[in-house]
Amino acid sequence: MKVFVTGGAGYIGTHTLLQLLAAGHELCVFDNFSNASPVALTRVRQLSNRDFDLVEGDIRDAATLRHALADFAPDAVIHFAGLKAVGESNDKPLLYYENNVTGSVNLLAAMDAAGCRRIVFSSSATVYGEAQYLPFDEDHPIAPTNPYGRTKAMVEGVIADWTKATPNASAVLLRYFNPVGAHESGRIGEDPRGIPNNLMPYIAQVAAGRREKLSIFGDDYPTRDGTGERDYIHVVDLAAAHLAALEYAASKTGCEAINVGTGQATTVKELVAAYERASGRSLPVEVIARRSGDVASSCAATAKAADLLRWRSEFGVDAMCESSWRWQSGNPHGFAGD
Numbered sequence: 001m002k003v004f005v006t007g008g009a010g011y012i013g014t015h016t017l018l019q020l021l022a023a024g025h026e027l028c029v030f031d032n033f034s035n036a037s038p039v040a041l042t043r044v045r046q047l048s049n050r051d052f053d054l055v056e057g058d059i060r061d062a063a064t065l066r067h068a069l070a071d072f073a074p075d076a077v078i079h080f081a082g083l084k085a086v087g088e089s090n091d092k093p094l095l096y097y098e099n100n101v102t103g104s105v106n107l108l109a110a111m112d113a114a115g116c117r118r119i120v121f122s123s124s125a126t127v128y129g130e131a132q133y134l135p136f137d138e139d140h141p142i143a144p145t146n147p148y149g150r151t152k153a154m155v156e157g158v159i160a161d162w163t164k165a166t167p168n169a170s171a172v173l174l175r176y177f178n179p180v181g182a183h184e185s186g187r188i189g190e191d192p193r194g195i196p197n198n199l200m201p202y203i204a205q206v207a208a209g210r211r212e213k214l215s216i217f218g219d220d221y222p223t224r225d226g227t228g229e230r231d232y233i234h235v236v237d238l239a240a241a242h243l244a245a246l247e248y249a250a251s252k253t254g255c256e257a258i259n260v261g262t263g264q265a266t267t268v269k270e271l272v273a274a275y276e277r278a279s280g281r282s283l284p285v286e287v288i289a290r291r292s293g294d295v296a297s298s299c300a301a302t303a304k305a306a307d308l309l310r311w312r313s314e315f316g317v318d319a320m321c322e323s324s325w326r327w328q329s330g331n332p333h334g335f336a337g338d
């Protein structure tokens, strides 16, 4: 299949490229490198021993996007490109709406012009907001609590409307839980700019000695040990879900939202302990106040993914931490080390 991959140079994108190339797909990556390094794509080429097209461009630039799609004439699009920092979205909401929502509208218009009717979209469990019940199934009410989450919910709605209005269109909205870990080679992984916003890359940098200690945001939640619990999903499992979603999208029309998680919740303290085992290092932590906006628990219902995509996660938190540590310890400065 010819697959056009927006945001393919990023964390989840690069891991997915490797599996797409291994499966023999022909690819065009479209990325503006606003949160990625070209070195990551060089490493994907080395690891896969395969080549692919690359267009450096911005999804907000409708004309460039239209030309790129028309030139490549894809059978399907995987749409990773977007901004993803919750805190930044509170400070710069218009940047988020323009990048994530306008960019996605441009993409669908360019797909229309190129006659492409199949899309897999990177959505997020954050669209559910505060849990009314757990685990979150796909019918849980959608009530995001920050601008980033609202952009994801809006784009889901735009894609659903586009699917209804476009004959033979097919869309899969993948709602990722908490993606972590790295490729087994240790050559690609998550490379956040500045201070990491998320738990796993922060732990990794503490283990590497780049940060002094981890601040645990609250230990008075109603969980096993009082710290927040999340459904961490290995990025390699997540990448595999995209291949399954592509196949599924090719087999039907209409729009489906599908969770991508493991169904298992891990607390902050449990993740720290797993990372200590994986790295052989003891990690300094301090407990501080809760982070505003955080929920106690999040966990995916996984039946729909198993049923429709025939996909299930394989890896547990130990494998997630081991792969993260291989990447972190082998690339202490991320892709900037090259």
Ligand code: NAD
Pocket (backbone or CB within 6 Å): 006, 007, 008, 009, 010, 011, 012, 013, 030, 031, 032, 033, 034, 035, 036, 057, 058, 059, 060, 079, 080, 081, 082, 083, 084, 099, 103, 122, 123, 124, 125, 176, 177, 178, 179
């Ligand atoms: P990432 O930042 O590593 O990757 C996003 C990629 O999109 C980057 O390569 C960036 O340069 C590119 N990009 C951003 N804006 C662009 C634009 N206007 N034009 C062209 N390219 C642009 O993030 P990721 O973790 O790989 O996330 C990929 C997608 O998955 C995002 O849409 C994100 O919102 C979503 N998601 C991520 C998580 C997570 O925790 N990592 C969870 C749920 C959903």
Ligand code: WQD
Pocket (backbone or CB within 6 Å): 084, 086, 123, 124, 125, 126, 177, 178, 179, 197, 198, 199, 200, 202, 214, 215, 216, 217, 218, 227, 228, 229, 230, 268, 291, 294, 298
């Ligand atoms: C996990 C747990 C924190 C950092 C965010 C986004 C969400 C999604 C994934 C894209 C929580 C605790 C964290 C730290 C800590 N992204 N923590 N110390 O908040 O579940 O989700 O990333 O769609 O939209 O909101 O993930 O990794 O930030 O936090 O104690 O330094 O770790 O309180 O319990 P979260 P996270």
